[in-house]
Amino acid sequence: MRTLLIVTALAPAIHAQIPVSVRVVNAATKAPIPSATVLFSGMQGSDLSGRSDSSGVFAATAKSSGSHILLVSRSGYRMKSSGVMGNTIDLQPGREFRTTIEMSPLAVISGRILDQYGDPIKGAIVRSIDKARDPGRGEYYQGFTAGFTDDRGEYRISDVEPGDHWIGAEYESRNIERFSSSSSRYRWPQTGGIVFFPGVASIAGAEQVSVQPGEVNRIVDLRINIQRAVSVSGRIKPPPRGEPPPSPQPMVSLERAGPYIGLNAFAGGGTVPGRDGKFQIEVLPGTYALKAADAEKVSRPLMLEVRDKDMTNLELELNTSYELHGRIVSDGPERPDLSKVVLHFMGQPVKFDASGSFHQSLGGGTAQFMLQNLPDDWYLKDVTIAGRHINGEEFQTEPGTSEAVFLLSPRGARVDVKIDRPATDLKSLAMVLLLPEEGPIPRPESMHAAESAGGFVIRGIPPGTYRIFSLDVNSYLLALNPELLLTKYRQLAPLITLTEGERRSIQPTPLFIPPE
Amino acid sequence: MSALAPVLVLLCCGPAWAQLVDSKSGIFGRVTDAQTHDPLRRAFVKVSKTQQEWNEITDEQGRFRFPQLTKAEYALIAHRDGFSDRAYKVELSDFDDRKELPIELFRQGLITGKVSDNLGQPLVNCKIEALSARTRGGPVQVLASVATNDLGEYRLSGLDSGAYQIRATYRNGGPAEFGPSPPLTMATTTHQGEFSIKSGVVITGIDFVLNPVQPARVRGTLHTDNGQIVSAAQLWISGTSGEGGHNAFAREGKFEISDVGPGTYVISAETRDPDAASFGSASVQVRGDDMNGIDIVMRPSPIIWGHVRVDGDGSNLKLNQIYFRRTDQQTALGIEAGHLDKDGNFNIALPPGEYTVSPATIDDYSVERVSFDNKPVTNWRIRVESSAEPKDFVLVLKPKP
Numbered sequence: 001m002r003t004l005l006i007v008t009a010l011a012p013a014i015h016a017q018i019p020v021s022v023r024v025v026n027a028a029t030k031a032p033i034p035s036a037t038v039l040f041s042g043m044q045g046s047d048l049s050g051r052s053d054s055s056g057v058f059a060a061t062a063k064s065s066g067s068h069i070l071l072v073s074r075s076g077y078r079m080k081s082s083g084v085m086g087n088t089i090d091l092q093p094g095r096e097f098r099t100t101i102e103m104s105p106l107a108v109i110s111g112r113i114l115d116q117y118g119d120p121i122k123g124a125i126v127r128s129i130d131k132a133r134d135p136g137r138g139e140y141y142q143g144f145t146a147g148f149t150d151d152r153g154e155y156r157i158s159d160v161e162p163g164d165h166w167i168g169a170e171y172e173s174r175n176i177e178r179f180s181s182s183s184s185r186y187r188w189p190q191t192g193g194i195v196f197f198p199g200v201a202s203i204a205g206a207e208q209v210s211v212q213p214g215e216v217n218r219i220v221d222l223r224i225n226i227q228r229a230v231s232v233s234g235r236i237k238p239p240p241r242g243e244p245p246p247s248p249q250p251m252v253s254l255e256r257a258g259p260y261i262g263l264n265a266f267a268g269g270g271t272v273p274g275r276d277g278k279f280q281i282e283v284l285p286g287t288y289a290l291k292a293a294d295a296e297k298v299s300r301p302l303m304l305e306v307r308d309k310d311m312t313n314l315e316l317e318l319n320t321s322y323e324l325h326g327r328i329v330s331d332g333p334e335r336p337d338l339s340k341v342v343l344h345f346m347g348q349p350v351k352f353d354a355s356g357s358f359h360q361s362l363g364g365g366t367a368q369f370m371l372q373n374l375p376d377d378w379y380l381k382d383v384t385i386a387g388r389h390i391n392g393e394e395f396q397t398e399p400g401t402s403e404a405v406f407l408l409s410p411r412g413a414r415v416d417v418k419i420d421r422p423a424t425d426l427k428s429l430a431m432v433l434l435l436p437e438e439g440p441i442p443r444p445e446s447m448h449a450a451e452s453a454g455g456f457v458i459r460g461i462p463p464g465t466y467r468i469f470s471l472d473v474n475s476y477l478l479a480l481n482p483e484l485l486l487t488k489y490r491q492l493a494p495l496i497t498l499t500e501g502e503r504r505s506i507q508p509t510p511l512f513i514p515p516e
Numbered sequence: 517m518s519a520l521a522p523v524l525v526l527l528c529c530g531p532a533w534a535q536l537v538d539s540k541s542g543i544f545g546r547v548t549d550a551q552t553h554d555p556l557r558r559a560f561v562k563v564s565k566t567q568q569e570w571n572e573i574t575d576e577q578g579r580f581r582f583p584q585l586t587k588a589e590y591a592l593i594a595h596r597d598g599f600s601d602r603a604y605k606v607e608l609s610d611f612d613d614r615k616e617l618p619i620e621l622f623r624q625g626l627i628t629g630k631v632s633d634n635l636g637q638p639l640v641n642c643k644i645e646a647l648s649a650r651t652r653g654g655p656v657q658v659l660a661s662v663a664t665n666d667l668g669e670y671r672l673s674g675l676d677s678g679a680y681q682i683r684a685t686y687r688n689g690g691p692a693e694f695g696p697s698p699p700l701t702m703a704t705t706t707h708q709g710e711f712s713i714k715s716g717v718v719i720t721g722i723d724f725v726l727n728p729v730q731p732a733r734v735r736g737t738l739h740t741d742n743g744q745i746v747s748a749a750q751l752w753i754s755g756t757s758g759e760g761g762h763n764a765f766a767r768e769g770k771f772e773i774s775d776v777g778p779g780t781y782v783i784s785a786e787t788r789d790p791d792a793a794s795f796g797s798a799s800v801q802v803r804g805d806d807m808n809g810i811d812i813v814m815r816p817s818p819i820i821w822g823h824v825r826v827d828g829d830g831s832n833l834k835l836n837q838i839y840f841r842r843t844d845q846q847t848a849l850g851i852e853a854g855h856l857d858k859d860g861n862f863n864i865a866l867p868p869g870e871y872t873v874s875p876a877t878i879d880d881y882s883v884e885r886v887s888f889d890n891k892p893v894t895n896w897r898i899r900v901e902s903s904a905e906p907k908d909f910v911l912v913l914k915p916k917p
Contacts (some may be wrong), residue, residue: 034635034637035633035635035637037688037700037701039700048730049700049701049730050701050729050730051633051701051728053635054635073688075638075640075641075666076640076666108666115557115558117557117558117576119557119558122597122598122673123597147665148663150662150671150673151597151598151626151671151673151674152671156665156666156667158640158665158666159666176597184595184601185601186562186593186595186601188560188562188571188595189560189571189573191558191573226558228573
């Protein structure tokens, strides 16, 4: 169930003088695109950059030969038919390089943001929002392109990918104070609010806006009901112990209920209580879960309906602990070397005793683990918490102490990866990921670094069926998003089934992955 | 009727008058646009007295209420986006009548325009800044800023009355989050002349044409005037209007400063060796191509010998540092501190230039006299000349009665 990543070494280019000419055109109309930024990046970084002329042509002299990445950017467009990072090209000494780059037009969403009185709001951030998913976080909403409202409340969100998007506008007076140098010299109460197209306060009731390539879609005016932030205050019991900084250090957090939305105004907040246990958080009206935790204990979450009045004298009692008494066991007579193994539960790594046992306090009833640096050929075969098998890395526990067993097997499969191009070529294989055909999608953080260049070995693979994603330099950033690879490009990746202890040799060819 | 006297000169244009609806307690009022007399909704009103303050936000009619406040003198400040802050003083007599306080705010100025490149294409996300009109040798302050939209258009709002210069800066970096981060092309220019902004003024058509080019690298050497290589130094490059300021380091007598757009710059170099601090500078004109062979000759930094004296009882003086803040933006940090010994003396090496001086804390003392190089200091400003001769800075304090 692990993601496997291998990076090849890249060699330096050779000094040269090579004429280059890049013609930039609109993919839909074939019209030239002036003022596009053109960048040639070689092994040593950015070699050459400049802008296309009125004919859409950038002509210059490159200073090095060999593999380069050619990246063309222009507001309102993105490169068509390129890799994620651009196109890989070869510059050969004594030979002029000429190419035409097609740019796909993007869209613009414009409109106006008003307050509850119909007055324009300056400084609101308006985003096009899409749904995303992370293995550790679940489903959430994230804004990718944004515009700011001017003194008339007008905004333009440019570079919007054609398709359907939610539109969210938020105003937070602190943003004005933080980012605008024309703000007042005095400190004012925090105010803010949020609205989603077509005029609702929650994304649950929001509708999507559709945009076509090259379109400017002006949507209806959106009204934000701007409210004053209120204070949520109280104390934790017992108060922090020891000299500052106290040990363990408690934290109080306020998280907005519902799906996570990557917007500032409604995210919530956190604070470190004072020595007397008192805390205070400024927050905009909404529904929140308030809780406190230190390294040993947590409070029960307090659900708050925050309206227009301060909420005071709240009490959070650190009286609940979630403990794991765990051990690492072997599936067979062999004993794993645990000296380099790292097991953690989204905090400090646990400490194993000589028999592989450990004790860990968790921050709540829902937890995740990460197990890294297993010895060669070993894999994690099974995990049980309180007698229940865990599928994936997330699990639930009850208050008190639960037994945890991590079963390791020394009979992981092994795959020898052969590279079909020299590692000195930017077009050569940069990474290989084996992503499980079924079951939980592994987190991108569990990737492995290369053992050597020119051909390498992936060891300790759990038995199962995998998709092989072979990524070149253009596409390797997609290794950070295995869910996207599996969702969109599963069919491009060949299947491989591995049994326990099996050894297999593969010679993958880099997949072509269009940009995301 | 009782007067509300303006308490902050830069915010207030004239006195206003106000009365109260309740003769016993409470402050009530209404915030309006001084020109149109329309109510200003969602305006902030702050009332303060000694260490306490109260805040309210105006309602649909522009009204605010502080019913809990008892009869006393208060400071009142009103704030609304798009209007200049304005301060009043609420006096005891204001509690005697029954009319609401009329708070009038003046609309701020606005400058609009468009930025395009030499091909007439809009430059997106170009930073437009309103700079304070610069006094000779003084710093440039950015008082408001905004970015152009996808049409290259900008609306620079939030400008209080005053004189401004307008600067446009374009930096086009790698479009991918993990892509190449240095600017690929860049350009900056300051619009000719100053703009005089008065309340509610809208100046349109302030357009810029920029020619973004690949940023250049500036390389050179550092040595003393007898040819000795300067092993390590800090460098700071800054345009004539403070634009493009960033730092670099010299090692083994060589330096390279990257990401320099076209323009005229001063490169300042400093070594911080407490026993042999040195400085040097060079002017460069960057036109888009890399520049090599910039020679900077390092000379000993002038030493300031400081003396703090107290006329009378100095036992409560907690002063331990004197700050020297460079006013011409030709250094990275821009501030140096002289650390006082138990006798109130210090010495500090300062590169030549103009500085404002400020003592860290002199709570219970007033300033009797400040002198630099045997001349009286006015407005806490000193000019350090380049000669290596030591210079005396003397601060004489007196206990407050």
